[in-house]
Amino acid sequence: MLITSYNPTQLGDTLIAILRPDVADQTVEGHANVTRISDAETGKTLGYNFFEVSKTLGQLDVNGQVHLTADQVDQLNTLLKANDFEPDLEFDATPKFVVGHVDSAEAHPKSDHLQITKTDVGEDQPLQIVSGSPNMQADILVVVAKVGAMMPDGLIIWPGELRGVESDGMIVSGRELQLPNAPQKPGALILPADYQPVGEPFDFERAQTLFTA
Structure with a gap:
């Protein structure tokens, strides 16, 4: 990475x-x-x-x-x-912000507000992502920050666990993506059903007009 x-x-x-x-x-x-x-x-x-x-x-x-x-x-x-260091940098061109489809969302066994999702990002297997978004549910189109993404505020997405459950990525909000006029409250950015194909890099330029003032 x-x-x-x-x-x-x-x-x-x-x-x-x-x-x-x-x-x-x-x-x-x-x-x-x-x-x-x-x-x-x-x-x-x-x-x-x-x-x-x-x-x-x-x-x-x-x-x-x-x-x-x-x-x-x-x-x-x-x-x-x-400079006598191992040349260990590896080029990585894979997109880190992609369109995902939440295939399933189930209650976290150790939390009353977290949900465990299986989210399709166009790979062989869906990602398991634990989400605390209050509007999380199955069968929605979302934006996924994959492992290795750097959020606009500088936060880096690493593999992790939330209350003992593995989570590989983050389902993000418009506020976290710093999109113009995005609601300043928790909640995943739910895209229109035909916005972009699953697995495609999220189009930040197009998203500048997702929210109206």
Whole structure:
């Protein structure tokens, strides 16, 4: 998994690359303009900080998540290798916000407000997603933030559990997607039944007019 962000106002010319969730016990190692953060117990890479990254990738006209090309990932791997780090970045072009269909929604056995959904996102198997949306039900079209998605507020979606039940993704609201005029209250964004085919990348540009003022 590779999630990258760039915030020149706050961090200067630094690209943040995230590969795995944070852990409490970390090891930090820096060579030249690259810092590697790893899990002290397993040695696995959690992420990198690439300082003065414009020297490698050129000017990045982005403030937030960066969607790297395959060539850019190769350039960063070359930089890692030149600084005695394992070139372990992997290009991932799969969409992380997709249209999903809630096939089923059942009450969580350990909660009076959570539901366990089976949600079709166009893959071989539906995703199991635990949702707390008060309007959750079967047979609706929704937007799914898959594992590896970065929400507009910077939250990253990782595999997890809610009260002991595995949850792989998040069914999101218009408010969480920061869509114009979206209701500022909990509740999944329910799309019109023929809005987009299941499994397609969610069309953020089209969604700018989903809600009227």
